[in-house]
Amino acid sequence: MIEQLPLERLALWVEKRPNAVWLSQPVNGQWHDVTWAQVDDQARRMAAALHALGCSPGDRVALLSKNCAEWVIADLAIMLAGLISVPLYPLQSAESINYVLHHSQCKVIFLGKLDEPAKLEPGITPELIRIAMPYPTIKAEHGWHALLAAHAPLLDAHVQSADALLSILYTSGTTGQPKGVMLSAKAFAYAGSQSVKELQITEQDQYFSYLPLSHAAERFLVEMNALYSGGRIAFVESLETFASDLRHVRPTVFFSVPRLWTRFQQGVLEKLPQAKLARLLRIPMIGSLVAGKIRKGLGLDRARILVSGAAAIPPALLEWYQSIGMTVCEGYGMTEHMAYGCFNRPGQVRFGTVGRPMPGNELRIADSGEILLHCPSLMLGYYLDPEKTAETITDGWLHTGDKGEVDAAGFLKITGRVKDIFKTSKGKYIAPAPIEGEIAKNLLVEQVCLMGSNLAQPLALIELSPAARQQAREHVAAELLHTLQQLNARLEAHERLSHFIVVREAWTVDNGCMTPTMKIRRNVLEGLFLDQLAALDAKQPLHWQ
Incomplete structure (x- = not known):
């Protein structure tokens, strides 16, 4: 209603x-x-x-x-x-x-x-x-x-x-x-009014707006939720003032994307290495003081609803935030339904999933494994493109293009994109998302992209984190090779990775490797690296571009 x-x-x-x-x-x-x-x-x-x-x-x-x-x-x-x-x-x-x-x-x-x-x-x-x-x-x-x-x-x-x-x-x-x-x-109206009601957001809540308002998620989660709750919106002045602006505002509702959640974590670990942090968190009283100081330093000490969306976030990263008293709720939505889809509500969170459907939404999994949504916030169609509209909406059901599965409690897990699944030269199909998620557990990895269409074995392109780029290459190489070895030991034979390729240039919107909403353009990366694959040494599983 x-x-x-x-x-x-x-x-x-x-x-x-x-x-x-x-x-x-x-x-x-x-x-x-x-x-x-x-x-x-x-x-x-x-x-x-x-x-x-x-x-x-x-x-x-x-x-x-x-x-x-x-x-x-x-x-x-x-x-x-x-x-x-x-x-x-x-x-x-x-x-x-x-x-x-x-x-x-x-x-x-x-x-x-x-x-x-x-x-x-x-x-x-x-x-x-x-x-x-x-x-x-x-x-x-x-x-x-x-x-x-x-x-x-x-x-x-x-x-x-x-x-x-x-x-x-x-x-x-x-x-x-x-x-x-x-x-x-x-x-x-439906997205704003229903989410405010479901999440019990009120006029006392404070938002911090910095992700593009041109994207459905920010427009829904910040502009519309603030309009329907009466809560305040504060804006960031610039990239240079982001950290100080965030500490000044201390939002109660905060939305970010996986890449930035990773950056926040890296900023903490640059000042307090993980081994030392883990030791301190295990000590009663001291652990809670340290965690509280970290939250305050980030400007998120008042935040009661922390959201991650737009792309998959590694469960290991969610667990790290949980260890410092921050429960990040992963959600899932698309522009085609105003980003009002599934969400892990505070107090009802299952890491590795994107939560359960929001009120009014119906979810089912097609025989092909594709996620279908029936929702009141569904688009009217694609502008001047009735053919693409007819392909995307069938009998009122939105074909998301994502694959997923629903557990017994109704939580949705995204298993990949329908079109991302590729076939190796051996005729075996591979879904890249789960493997990418395992590689991303390594804190040295900023982003990862699996490729392997028509190759004998898949391989991974890796963008190092800014902190990793400052470390000795020998140390980084040893850590990456350890990750590769441990991962291949758990994968099926046809899924095992032949190489990790560490890329020289960061993936950005400007160089075309990322969309403005921080999603990897897999086809662009494949095109950039396809010509280099022939030169890879089969005996050297780690290659530096």
């Missing part, structure tokens, strides 16, 4: 708590608070500005910025004006931005905080109307504060309907061009 659509929920808080702070934005180290009434006023002024700039109901408006208070206000302004938002990843390439803007037929673009605006500007076509948020960004003919000052708040705001299109979210595209996922007001 949907109680209120997003704009109705905004109106509730404006009436109930107009002077309560909702958004907190750091600028040059100073925190600026924005109340519910101020958010509503600015959003209505910007909505009026959009109408004055020639936008008509149904027109698409793009958002290109890192997370900030203005991003959320612009999003609400687009809704109030009856327009459709098209968020862009601030780490997208200019070519990808250009594709999305053309494909979605955007009329206006909001431009905000960007690390390298000059690199992205070629992707923005000249005919687009540009509005610049109050940060260094791409050149625009209209400024945020000037538009707010020039327009009175829009009184006759758009009235949302449940099934109407609210936003087009483009998938990050591990293969091929991104697809435009059409999400309704109902999808936003």
